[in-house]
């Protein structure tokens with residue numbers, strides 16, 4: 001009897017996490033019984049990714065790849081990105097007392113901050129497949145990523161204020177010339193330095209690598225007024241910048 005019960009409980013325990021973790025197409029209800037649509041479910045997933053409540057996800061949930069694909073190609077994504085950039089410009093105009101000593105600095109990410117990787121993710125299920133570094137790097141090496149237009153506007157605004165632009169990317173060093181060509185071809189020029197990951201950096205998390213770059217910049221006398229990135233790993237950790245701004249990106253998570 002005890003054995004049977006044990007088996008039965010084991011079976012239920014095995015089943016329960018599967019059903020409560022995922023959108024249940026038959027019930028269309030949250031755990032508290034609120035009736036919702038698949039769009040509600042996926043919108044809430046996306047929002048909680050941006051709030052950094054959902055972390056370390058490997059893939060976009062299968063039931064949400066269509067929704068995420070629509071969002072990332074939508075006017076809403078453009079408006080959300082434009083707002084982030086506009087807030088950077090408000091901050092530059094109101095709260096930055098630049099030192100004007102040649103060491104005022106601003107950090108940008110590259111992928112899905114200056115350049116869009118959406119054309120790659122479009123052919124890889126909008127984040128619904130596990131990342132294949134080989135095919136991603138092959139795509140990057142072609143240097144065909146389009147600019148994110150609002151980021152280009154901010155880039156030029158920052159340059160015109162005499163702030164040094166430092167690009168810090170988790171792209172690997174061997175992609176340097178492809179990266180430079182791609183950036184220049186779509187209109188980015190006049191940055192102060194482009195920091196890419198050398199083999200030693202690949203042993204650390206991206207978050208630690210980026211924090212170490214900031215530490216070096218500060219040691220070199222820079223005042224880092226801001227960061228624009230699409231990942232929390234570009235923003236979090238010490239030392240920090242005076243402010244950080246995040247662009248939306250529900251396609252993937254970089255730790």
Ligand SMILES: *[C@@H]1O[C@H](CO)[C@@H](O)[C@H](O)[C@H]1NC(C)=O
Nearest residue numbers: 130131132133134135136138
């Ligand atoms: C990544 O893609 C390449 C090329 O399509 C393939 O040969 C390789 O097996 C893939 N790697 C993984 C880990 O899926």
